[in-house]
Amino acid sequence: MGEKSIQKKNYIIVKAREVFQEKGYLTVTMKDIVEACEISRGGLYLYFDKLSDIFMEVLRLESEEADDVFMPAISESMSSADILALFLQEQKKELLRSKNSLSRAIFEFNFQNEIPAKENSLRKQFDMAVKVIERLIIGGNEEGDFRCEDPRGAARNIMYVIEGLRISAQTIGITEETVNREILYLMKSIAA
Amino acid sequence: MGEKSIQKKNYIIVKAREVFQEKGYLTVTMKDIVEACEISRGGLYLYFDKLSDIFMEVLRLESEEADDVFMPAISESMSSADILALFLQEQKKELLRSKNSLSRAIFEFNFQNEIPAKENSLRKQFDMAVKVIERLIIGGNEEGDFRCEDPRGAARNIMYVIEGLRISAQTIGITEETVNREILYLMKSIAA
Amino acid sequence: MGEKSIQKKNYIIVKAREVFQEKGYLTVTMKDIVEACEISRGGLYLYFDKLSDIFMEVLRLESEEADDVFMPAISESMSSADILALFLQEQKKELLRSKNSLSRAIFEFNFQNEIPAKENSLRKQFDMAVKVIERLIIGGNEEGDFRCEDPRGAARNIMYVIEGLRISAQTIGITEETVNREILYLMKSIAA
Amino acid sequence: MGEKSIQKKNYIIVKAREVFQEKGYLTVTMKDIVEACEISRGGLYLYFDKLSDIFMEVLRLESEEADDVFMPAISESMSSADILALFLQEQKKELLRSKNSLSRAIFEFNFQNEIPAKENSLRKQFDMAVKVIERLIIGGNEEGDFRCEDPRGAARNIMYVIEGLRISAQTIGITEETVNREILYLMKSIAA
DNA sequence: CATGAATGAGAGTTCATTCAT
DNA sequence: GATGAATGAACTCTCATTCAT
Numbered sequence: 074m075g076e077k078s079i080q081k082k083n084y085i086i087v088k089a090r091e092v093f094q095e096k097g098y099l100t101v102t103m104k105d106i107v108e109a110c111e112i113s114r115g116g117l118y119l120y121f122d123k124l125s126d127i128f129m130e131v132l133r134l135e136s137e138e139a140d141d142v143f144m145p146a147i148s149e150s151m152s153s154a155d156i157l158a159l160f161l162q163e164q165k166k167e168l169l170r171s172k173n174s175l176s177r178a179i180f181e182f183n184f185q186n187e188i189p190a191k192e193n194s195l196r197k198q199f200d201m202a203v204k205v206i207e208r209l210i211i212g213g214n215e216e217g218d219f220r221c222e223d224p225r226g227a228a229r230n231i232m233y234v235i236e237g238l239r240i241s242a243q244t245i246g247i248t249e250e251t252v253n254r255e256i257l258y259l260m261k262s263i264a265a
Numbered sequence: 266m267g268e269k270s271i272q273k274k275n276y277i278i279v280k281a282r283e284v285f286q287e288k289g290y291l292t293v294t295m296k297d298i299v300e301a302c303e304i305s306r307g308g309l310y311l312y313f314d315k316l317s318d319i320f321m322e323v324l325r326l327e328s329e330e331a332d333d334v335f336m337p338a339i340s341e342s343m344s345s346a347d348i349l350a351l352f353l354q355e356q357k358k359e360l361l362r363s364k365n366s367l368s369r370a371i372f373e374f375n376f377q378n379e380i381p382a383k384e385n386s387l388r389k390q391f392d393m394a395v396k397v398i399e400r401l402i403i404g405g406n407e408e409g410d411f412r413c414e415d416p417r418g419a420a421r422n423i424m425y426v427i428e429g430l431r432i433s434a435q436t437i438g439i440t441e442e443t444v445n446r447e448i449l450y451l452m453k454s455i456a457a
Numbered sequence: 458m459g460e461k462s463i464q465k466k467n468y469i470i471v472k473a474r475e476v477f478q479e480k481g482y483l484t485v486t487m488k489d490i491v492e493a494c495e496i497s498r499g500g501l502y503l504y505f506d507k508l509s510d511i512f513m514e515v516l517r518l519e520s521e522e523a524d525d526v527f528m529p530a531i532s533e534s535m536s537s538a539d540i541l542a543l544f545l546q547e548q549k550k551e552l553l554r555s556k557n558s559l560s561r562a563i564f565e566f567n568f569q570n571e572i573p574a575k576e577n578s579l580r581k582q583f584d585m586a587v588k589v590i591e592r593l594i595i596g597g598n599e600e601g602d603f604r605c606e607d608p609r610g611a612a613r614n615i616m617y618v619i620e621g622l623r624i625s626a627q628t629i630g631i632t633e634e635t636v637n638r639e640i641l642y643l644m645k646s647i648a649a
Numbered sequence: 650m651g652e653k654s655i656q657k658k659n660y661i662i663v664k665a666r667e668v669f670q671e672k673g674y675l676t677v678t679m680k681d682i683v684e685a686c687e688i689s690r691g692g693l694y695l696y697f698d699k700l701s702d703i704f705m706e707v708l709r710l711e712s713e714e715a716d717d718v719f720m721p722a723i724s725e726s727m728s729s730a731d732i733l734a735l736f737l738q739e740q741k742k743e744l745l746r747s748k749n750s751l752s753r754a755i756f757e758f759n760f761q762n763e764i765p766a767k768e769n770s771l772r773k774q775f776d777m778a779v780k781v782i783e784r785l786i787i788g789g790n791e792e793g794d795f796r797c798e799d800p801r802g803a804a805r806n807i808m809y810v811i812e813g814l815r816i817s818a819q820t821i822g823i824t825e826e827t828v829n830r831e832i833l834y835l836m837k838s839i840a841a
Numbered sequence: 842c843a844t845g846a847a848t849g850a851g852a853g854t855t856c857a858t859t860c861a862t
Numbered sequence: 863g864a865t866g867a868a869t870g871a872a873c874t875c876t877c878a879t880t881c882a883t
Contacts, residue, residue: 481760483675483676483757484675561760564756564760564816564819564820565675565757565760567819567820567821568673568753568756568757568819568820577821577822579820579821580821580822583817583821607834610830610834611834613830613831613834614810614831614834614835616813617809617810617813617814617817617831618806618809618810618813619813620812620813620814620816620817621808621809621810621811621812621813621814621816622809622812622813623816624756624812624813624815624816625775625809625812627756627759627760628756628759628760628771629759629769629771629772629775630769630772638802638805639805639806639809642799642802642803642805642806643806646838
């Protein structure tokens with residue numbers, strides 16, 4: 074596949090992402106992608122064999138971009154408490170994007186198969202996030218901003234609340250006020 | 266519709282429920298239901314026009330039964346703290362049933378349509394649960410078991426954690442230990 | 458599948474057989490069958506899952522009918538030589554039907570897969586025919602019509618010639634004269 | 650078309666031949682050829698317009714090579730009987746190569762169309778072989794090795810047996826023993 | 842009430858063939 | 863000459879839904 078077709082592949086991924094944002098995963102068809110890309114039926118198969126392959130590429134691109142956005146921010150000299158607050162603000166933004174997020178598609182995709190824990194990338198992301206938050210809480214404890222006896226427990230609690238908000242955004246709906254309130258509650262519970 | 270028909274309708278609902286537990290909502294077909302019920306294709310249409318009608322009836326039956334189970338338990342003379350603990354144990358049981366629960370199907374069903382807040386039964390259930398928990402925390406405060414300054418905030422926090430655990434059960438998987446740990450963390454945070 | 462649909466299944470087999478006679482096996486599509494039967498696309502799948510299933514049913518019906526035709530004839534009191542002559546006349550008829558025979562389709566079907574000898578029905582038919590011919594030659598020897606030192610060898614030779622004629626009918630073409638000549642040659646070679 | 654192009658064309662033919670040996674004719678696609686040759690899709694069309702053109706070229710090269718192999722052998726001073734024996738040994742070799750032969754592809758190709766007798770190269774080859782064998786039998790009669798009253802009939806019989814063995818090799822399978830037996834039977838029937 | 846045969850739309854997929862580069 | 867991306871027709875198969883019996 075030449076340079077040119079890599080561009081096209083990326084174009085397809087971008088368009089496909091819009092479709093997944095719109096419709097989730099399970100109800101999306103190859104035809105939907107084809108129409109969104111305005112290419113021929115057969116054309117799509119030059120780049121992807123299955124819908125799941127497209128979706129996984131969408132996710133890969135997504136996570137690459139996510140790193141690009143967040144990583145720079147924390148490289149500066151901020152207190153742990155500030156970084157955690159920043160992290161939660163990022164989460165808030167994404168939670169409120171709801172309609173423009175892949176959350177629903179990701180849920181539907183991951184419902185599908187029994188994914189062995191080892192390959193479960195959602196699980197990896199979750200565990201990674203818990204670790205990062207735990208560090209920040211420990212850091213915050215040392216810096217005097219937090220007073221939390223169980224940093225790991227608190228980190229897990231924070232992540233489950235975020236997951237709860239994420240699924241709620243897709244089902245019962247959430248407002249900015251709701252997210253603010255929950256974040257405030259979480260911060261208070263570990264504040265000094 | 267005669268008595269007999271009502272029985273048959275209920276029979277279909279019971280069988281359909283098994284299918285939804287097994288496969289979620291979006292991937293279930295009328296054919297799946299027909300085969301699970303071992304009735305004729307046409308026969309199913311005498312009772313239900315659409316798959317969504319079947320699913321909504323499944324949910325209705327589900328919630329009726331849920332009331333039957335939980336209500337009696339709390340009618341006895343227990344402390345608020347005990348009732349809350351009992352409630353959380355019930356949630357735990359359901360969370361760990363995962364494979365045999367309708368969670369996935371409910372998520373997939375509710376992803377589907379923009380549901381006006383008023384008719385959103387998930388939302389109603391959520392709000393109701395928050396209210397109940399809030400009462401229990403207030404009660405617990407008065408009874409000296411809890412010391413919680415923000416009962417409503419705590420109640421909401423508890424519910425979001427539960428939602429987070431519920432979705433995690435369907436995606437990244439959870440163990441009993443995980444649930445125990447989270448419940449313990451929640452109880453500690455409001456304990457006196 | 459009720460009585461009625463068995464009739465329909467047979468109807469499909471009859472129509473499908475015409476298609477296979479016309480086009481062989483490998484170039485026939487489900488669509489061809491559907492059109493020949495003037496039924497709907499989906500309708501065909503109520504009766505058959507795959508093209509190969511249809512073809513095997515065609516073959517089954519074919520062999521049943523073949524038995525019906527030939528078996529009665531030989532039950533009468535004929536000499537072995539006459540029965541063999543009759544057998545060869547039957548073969549001749551079929552060889553010359555060429556256009557209206559399934560030969561080509563059978564060849565194409567059997568080219569397809571490595572068929573384990575045990576399940577290879579063509580092989581079974583071939584071996585069975587050799588045995589029958591061998592018996593007839595032995596009988597003819599005893600009855601004084603034949604004088605053949607190697608009945609089995611002769612029987613095999615006869616069958617390979619017939620196979621050679623059958624494939625030739627589909628490729629280079631054969632005339633009635635050709636078949637007559639070959640049969641005569643075979644009979645002479647074992648005649649007393 | 651320059652020298653280079655001719656080389657490339659021959660390269661394609663050689664590769665295509667391997668494909669036809671492997672898969673027969675009817676199930677081979679342009680894509681198969683392209684992949685076997687490791688050239689571009691468009692590239693193939695510079696040399697051949699249709700699959701049938703490729704196959705006919707494969708056949709042409711095949712028959713050229715066949716002449717090269719067999720012709721020299723018979724130029725030496727051998728008895729007619731020896732030459733016939735040699736011819737049958739050659740046939741045997743090819744029959745047993747089965748998997749590496751074009752037989753199946755040739756059958757499938759020739760099934761396809763009504764080929765006017767004049768252009769039917771299979772027919773020409775068959776008739777030519779019959780003539781050669783007839784000559785050899787007559788020669789053998791004169792040389793005292795054979796005693797055959799109907800050389801033409803015997804020649805035809807031999808060829809139909811060979812055809813029968815060839816098709817059997819592709820359908821019911823044959824062993825070396827089978828071929829040996831049949832050749833022996835044929836030789837005996839014309840031996841002095 | 843109940844059946845299940847029948848329909849046709851639509852999904853996934855493959856392939857011969859073309860054409861701008 | 864040569865490439866390989868692109869097209870669209872054609873094929874297999876499934877499903878919601880209807881309807882005569």
